[in-house]
Amino acid sequence: MDKEAVLSIKGLNKTLGKKHILHDIDMQCLGGEVFGFLGPNGAGKTTTIKIVVGLLSLDSGEISVCGHDIIKEFEPAMANVGGIVENPEMYKYLTGRENLMQYARMRGITDEKRIAEVVGMVRLSNRINEKVSKYSLGMRQRLGVAQALIHRPRLLILDEPTNGLDPQGIKELRDVLKHIAHEEGVCVVVSSHLMSEMELMCDRVGIISGGKMIGTYSMEQLINQNIGGMAEYVIETDNAEKAVSLIDLPDTTVKQEDGNLIVRVPADAEREIIAAVNAKLVRGGASLYTVHRKDNKKLEDVFITLTENGEGDGQIG
Ligand SMILES: Nc1ncnc2c1ncn2[C@@H]1O[C@H](COP(=O)(O)OP(=O)(O)O)[C@@H](O)[C@H]1O
Numbered sequence: 001m002d003k004e005a006v007l008s009i010k011g012l013n014k015t016l017g018k019k020h021i022l023h024d025i026d027m028q029c030l031g032g033e034v035f036g037f038l039g040p041n042g043a044g045k046t047t048t049i050k051i052v053v054g055l056l057s058l059d060s061g062e063i064s065v066c067g068h069d070i071i072k073e074f075e076p077a078m079a080n081v082g083g084i085v086e087n088p089e090m091y092k093y094l095t096g097r098e099n100l101m102q103y104a105r106m107r108g109i110t111d112e113k114r115i116a117e118v119v120g121m122v123r124l125s126n127r128i129n130e131k132v133s134k135y136s137l138g139m140r141q142r143l144g145v146a147q148a149l150i151h152r153p154r155l156l157i158l159d160e161p162t163n164g165l166d167p168q169g170i171k172e173l174r175d176v177l178k179h180i181a182h183e184e185g186v187c188v189v190v191s192s193h194l195m196s197e198m199e200l201m202c203d204r205v206g207i208i209s210g211g212k213m214i215g216t217y218s219m220e221q222l223i224n225q226n227i228g229g230m231a232e233y234v235i236e237t238d239n240a241e242k243a244v245s246l247i248d249l250p251d252t253t254v255k256q257e258d259g260n261l262i263v264r265v266p267a268d269a270e271r272e273i274i275a276a277v278n279a280k281l282v283r284g285g286a287s288l289y290t291v292h293r294k295d296n297k298k299l300e301d302v303f304i305t306l307t308e309n310g311e312g313d314g315q316i317g
């Protein structure tokens, strides 16, 4: 891996009451990326995050932050963790700045420049002297992010930070978090149950379902993937019926739909096979108007397929 793993989780297990909640969770999150921790409600996201930030103990497994084991080296590990698990506590009758100063004092931070810095990072500079009671939910959430960043952690971990925000608020938070990861080099981990929100925000996502990791994917992998390893092409010809009879290739299925041909081919050799299909059609005397790869599945469908299958093998395509 090019970038350093800021958060490393290996073989994490947790039982709460009599319920085995987390099963051998593995996850590596890097400095400089926004990592989406994605899974349906009840998947185990909050439990995992609480363990990472030191609010819950673990049963077995290893977690390190910047190379520091969170049990054996709790303090240096936690010095690198900034997190929001429940709604950040803010005094509504104080201004944004007063809240941050109060918090900084509690943390023993006296550097006033740092407060201005974090306020800039979350884009609250022009509202920071207003009372928090006047803030929108999105602004409060960003103030919480500023607070979590005051001690310069390398890991910022946020549990469902977009919950309750309107689209504008989500966009502002998204821009802020991307900036913090991409420009400041922080490892930003954001949990969510909504693929649609992760799509624009994250560089990679780790998908969890039923307390098990299904896999970790770059956004590109998810967007370009073909579940079941097949790619679909739509071919427009002058005579679909005739064209169907011309294509006879192994592992390739052909059907007619709205006067077009729908050709399904194995994704690992799709270019070669589609070239062969086209050659057969032309040689057989069919006229080809257009050939295009069918739109990939919507990411939401990909997510649902991956999580419904439950125990994935971590493989796509
Ligand atoms: N204190 C607890 N005792 C027993 N089960 C719990 C406790 N807290 C959470 N759970 C269960 O653990 C599972 C994972 O919960 P959680 O980590 O909150 O999931 P998520 O954040 O992904 O929605 C759920 O089935 C939930 O009901």
Ligand SMILES: [Mg+2]
Pocket (backbone or CB within 6 Å): 045, 046, 047, 159, 160
């Ligand atoms: Mg949760």
